[in-house]
Amino acid sequence: MAIINSQTNFRVLQWAKLKEKAIRDKQKLFIVEGYHLVSEANKTAHLKEIITTEKSKSFDVPTYQVTQDVMEKLSSLATPTKLIGICRRKEATLYGDSILLVDQIHHPGNLGTIIRSAVAFDVDTIVVNNSVDVYNQKVIQASQGMIFHINVVKKPIAPLILELKAQDYQIIGTDVKECTSLRTIQSRKKRAVLLGNEGEGLGDELLNMCDVRVNIEMNERCESLNVGVAAGIVLYCLNS
Amino acid sequence: MAIINSQTNFRVLQWAKLKEKAIRDKQKLFIVEGYHLVSEANKTAHLKEIITTEKSKSFDVPTYQVTQDVMEKLSSLATPTKLIGICRRKEATLYGDSILLVDQIHHPGNLGTIIRSAVAFDVDTIVVNNSVDVYNQKVIQASQGMIFHINVVKKPIAPLILELKAQDYQIIGTDVKECTSLRTIQSRKKRAVLLGNEGEGLGDELLNMCDVRVNIEMNERCESLNVGVAAGIVLYCLNS
Numbered sequence: 001m002a003i004i005n006s007q008t009n010f011r012v013l014q015w016a017k018l019k020e021k022a023i024r025d026k027q028k029l030f031i032v033e034g035y036h037l038v039s040e041a042n043k044t045a046h047l048k049e050i051i052t053t054e055k056s057k058s059f060d061v062p063t064y065q066v067t068q069d070v071m072e073k074l075s076s077l078a079t080p081t082k083l084i085g086i087c088r089r090k091e092a093t094l095y096g097d098s099i100l101l102v103d104q105i106h107h108p109g110n111l112g113t114i115i116r117s118a119v120a121f122d123v124d125t126i127v128v129n130n131s132v133d134v135y136n137q138k139v140i141q142a143s144q145g146m147i148f149h150i151n152v153v154k155k156p157i158a159p160l161i162l163e164l165k166a167q168d169y170q171i172i173g174t175d176v177k178e179c180t181s182l183r184t185i186q187s188r189k190k191r192a193v194l195l196g197n198e199g200e201g202l203g204d205e206l207l208n209m210c211d212v213r214v215n216i217e218m219n220e221r222c223e224s225l226n227v228g229v230a231a232g233i234v235l236y237c238l239n240s
Numbered sequence: 241m242a243i244i245n246s247q248t249n250f251r252v253l254q255w256a257k258l259k260e261k262a263i264r265d266k267q268k269l270f271i272v273e274g275y276h277l278v279s280e281a282n283k284t285a286h287l288k289e290i291i292t293t294e295k296s297k298s299f300d301v302p303t304y305q306v307t308q309d310v311m312e313k314l315s316s317l318a319t320p321t322k323l324i325g326i327c328r329r330k331e332a333t334l335y336g337d338s339i340l341l342v343d344q345i346h347h348p349g350n351l352g353t354i355i356r357s358a359v360a361f362d363v364d365t366i367v368v369n370n371s372v373d374v375y376n377q378k379v380i381q382a383s384q385g386m387i388f389h390i391n392v393v394k395k396p397i398a399p400l401i402l403e404l405k406a407q408d409y410q411i412i413g414t415d416v417k418e419c420t421s422l423r424t425i426q427s428r429k430k431r432a433v434l435l436g437n438e439g440e441g442l443g444d445e446l447l448n449m450c451d452v453r454v455n456i457e458m459n460e461r462c463e464s465l466n467v468g469v470a471a472g473i474v475l476y477c478l479n480s
């Protein structure tokens with residue numbers, strides 16, 4: 001295998017472009033770094049090809065060996081890894097019974113953490129809108145590779161809620177006031193949980209579309225929880 | 241009030257030193273930035289003095305007006321705020337009924353989020369050891385100022401557990417295997433919950449000191465949750 005040693009090699013230039021959201025969206029591809037994430041991508045057939053600074057071929061996909069210089073151009077990490085995977089997006093049209101709808105989550109760590117919890121608590125599909133890009137590397141890292149184990153869909157949420165209601169999904173909003181306590185809520189098997197912005201929560205338009213609004217009772221000295229924590233608690237409790 | 245305009249003014253040099261953990265520990269002081277955090281510090285009498293680029297005196301503590309240059313030297317934020325508070329540490333010796341013991345949490349965002357959830361779910365005292373400094377600015381920011389509403393203690397955990405056991409506290413460890421399910425655990429009113437490292441969890445020494453080990457049941461595709469999320473779920477469920 002020839003080693004790619006030029007930062008201006010045409011493949012290198014193509015891969016590097018995947019750092020841009022617009023290119024990722026157009027090509028339906030994204031980058032992951034490090035053995036753990038590449039290995040998770042491989043388990044679920046998201047892995048298209050790998051780029052490595054080492055000789056060994058660890059995965060059964062097209063493999064490109066590159067120099068450290070080239071790896072530094074492709075990596076987004078302070079300390080570049082030895083292994084990068086180019087992954088395909090997959091969007092299934094069947095959403096399953098348990099759906100998470102995410103609107104205006106802007107912090108990559110929060111969105112990644114939410115994806116990780118969603119897989120832990122049996123969510124089938126996560127729909128993301130107006131938020132940090134799901135295929136941003138920081139999101140993927142914070143998800144600990146769980147992004148490969150859940151159906152991820154990018155589309156506007158309000159029209160989708162109308163469709164879900166027609167299909168008899170229960171729409172559950174998270175709010176801090178005028179709510180049903182999470183400890184007493186009766187949830188249905190087919191449900192969609194709505195999560196809103198870190199600072200502002202859900203906007204009125206989406207809140208008004210909910211069948212039920214749920215809140216997490218807490219000490220009055222604390223105004224709200226971190227959105228990733230709130231999501232984890234709600235998903236865990238509804239999953240019982 | 242004279243405006244302090246020199247980055248080498250003796251007060252400025254003293255304040256700037258509080259960016260170092262060793263100095264914070266020695267002087268039992270720490271810095272917070274921005275109106276929200278200063279205001280939280282003021283509510284609970286942690287606020288010692290404030291430093292501001294503006295003329296108005298908003299809090300009833302000694303106030304020092306400084307130039308933008310000086311503020312930039314003191315601030316740790318990319319966009320310096322107009323208001324900094326110098327705060328006193330307080331460590332109460334009475335720990336209350338609900339205690340959280342934190343060992344080897346290294347990510348400031350995680351520790352801050354855990355402090356926020358601890359206040360939300362009525363924890364009285366958080367004991368931190370071998371972790372990122374609680375008075376690190378990123379921790380305080382992620383706590384959303386909740387650090388002022390909980391007793392924070394820095395001390396080794398293993399000897400403390402022995403003392404707590406002698407006082408009849410139930411010691412609850414969080415683990416991913418050989419555990420009691422969080423859904424069935426019987427917790428006592430006097431309890432201490434133990435949280436361990438992001439990647440490794442609790443070490444054997446501490447795990448072996450627990451009266452009960454609890455785990456959060458989850459889909460087998462997901463190995464573990466973010467530690468801040470796990471802490472939130474455990475504290476919420478035990479607080480019912």
